[in-house]
Amino acid sequence: MRDPEGEVVLVGQELIRRVYNPITPGHFLHSLTAASLVSSGKLVPFEIVGPQEVRASRVEFVSLPLEWSDAQLRAAADITLDISREVFSAGYELKDASAWNVIFEGTQPLFCDHLSFQTISSKQWWAFGQFARHFIFPFGVSNTAGIRAYQSFRLNRDGISLPDARKIMGWRRFLTRLWPMLTSLSTSDGGVKTSTPSKGEEPLHRNLYDFCGWTLGRYGKANRKNRNWQKYTETRQHYQDIASSEKRRQVQEWLREAKAKWVIDLGCNTGEFSRLAVEEGARVIAVDSDHDCVEQLFMESMGNRAIYPVIANLADMAGGGGWCGSEYSSLFQRLTGAGDVVMMLALIHHLAISESIPFENIAKMACQMSKQHLIVEFIGQDDPLLQHLAALRQRSPAEFSIMSQERAFALYFKTKAIFNIPGTSRQLAYLEKLPYAHVS
Structure with a gap:
């Protein structure tokens, strides 16, 4: 949507771009540069099947900028600049530098908007303002005001505007590399005035690309100081070593038995069990509400096309959005029926x-997301962590007995196996979805 040159239609496992004006032999998509981007893994593979139709394989799971860690957004910024430099040498530029034009296959970023390329006709980079709103300003706000980049996209799908960046960052903007932009730019969208280059005059694109890279610095690249749940697997006290190793062994055994193609790991933390699923041949959608945990998982899995890290609060999953709420689906919709396990x-x-x-x-x-199996951990009412959580909410631990947990899941699943985690009052349950489970 929102492309004046065409529209996108999903048909089965294919994504079809219907172009309003015929794709002429001189079009970018016919160029060697386009073929090079595809072969190098930067541009989603495509096929021109007619003068007004481009087809590409549909990516099975797509995460959105409002679900990315800072490191994921930085990877999207880097591939946008890399592609911009590559096509500039052939006389092209990106007319869109939107974070929404990047998707991830696992942790590998791919540019997906085949109609974003145009012949250079102005002295400056047309999409510079959008690049600033979608990448530079969200990083500045994230690093000075504590509003994560993904939260910026939840507030506004078009990122952070120049006036808002100035207001949010305040005087702290002068402590960052962003201050020249935030001081000198005067347009409301953070853009630059464009002009047609004179005969023989070199466009300024390459300088702008370098400037953008310099401005981003190390935003989103360095591991943050460990906090929140990042050291959970090393510091958890409710498991002894034998309990942890036995839990891992049992989960891996069930994953091997399930032979899942897709696994959804809800509350993945830093991905300890997501990696087990990958070892067993699955692709994994790894979901957690903690930004730093998801960022650590992404950075430790760079280049892995089987792990899809996602930031989301499972107790408050946002709905779809865009025009009439139809441009992108909610995470819950994308996860529904997506996991074999x-x-x-x-x-x-x-x-x-x-x-x-x-x-x-x-x-x-869990039933709505699972095609077949569920691996769930039940926790007894005398577990120290459960008692601590109950005390914080002034609830009785007896309300949360293992029996009450089993009874609830029996509405949608039958039990295949139970494993008591040694030294704890916790159980692992390997469940199979009932064929006629009622989820309306």
Whole structure:
């Protein structure tokens, strides 16, 4: 949508771009540069099947900028600049520098807008203002005001405007590399005035690309100081070493038995069990609400096309958006029926106690996301962590017994196996979806 040159239609496993004006032999998509971008893995592969139709394979799972860590947004910025430099040498530029034009295959970024390329006709880079709104200003706000880049896109799908960046960053903007932009630019969108280059005059694009790269600096590239849940696997005290190793062994055994193509790891933390699923041949959508955990998982999995890190609060998953809410689907819609196996490890007590979500609703969500199997961790009422969470909410631990958890999940699943984690009051359950589970 929103492309004056064409429209996008999804048909089965194919994405079809219908172009309003015929694709002439001199069009960018016919160029060797376009072929080079595809072969180098920067541009989604495509096929021109008619003068007004371009087809590409549909990516099975797409995450959105409002679900990315800073490191993912930086990877999207880098590939946008890399492509811009490459096509500039052939006389082209990107007319759109939107974060929404980048998708991820696992942790590998791909540019997906085949109609974003145009012949250079102005002295400056046409899309510079959009690049600033979608990449530079969100990073500046993230690093000075604590508003993560993904949160910027939840506030405004077009990123952070120049006036808003100035207001949010305040005097702290002078402590960053962004201050020349925030001081000298006067246009409301952070753009630059364009003019047609004189005969023999070199466009300024390359300088702008270099300037953008310099301005971004190391934003999104360096691991942040460990905090929140980042050291969970090293510091958790409710598992002894034997309990942790036995839990891993049992989960891996069930994953091997399931032979899943797709696994959804809800509450993935830094991806300990997501990696187990990958070892067993699955592709994994790894979801957690903690930015730093998801960022660590992404950075440790760079180049891995099997792990899809996603930031989301499972107790408050945002709906779809764009024009009439139809341009992109909610995360829940994208996860519905997407997992051959769903994993909910050390999670449901947080949803039930901290977020006051009934076990029946948690089980229903798992049923909606799972095609066949669920691996879930039940936690007993005498577990120290459960008792701590219950005390914080002034709830009785007896409300959250293993029996009540099993009863709720039995509405949608049958039990294939139970494993008692040694030295704990926790159980792992390997469940199979009932054929006629009612989820309306």
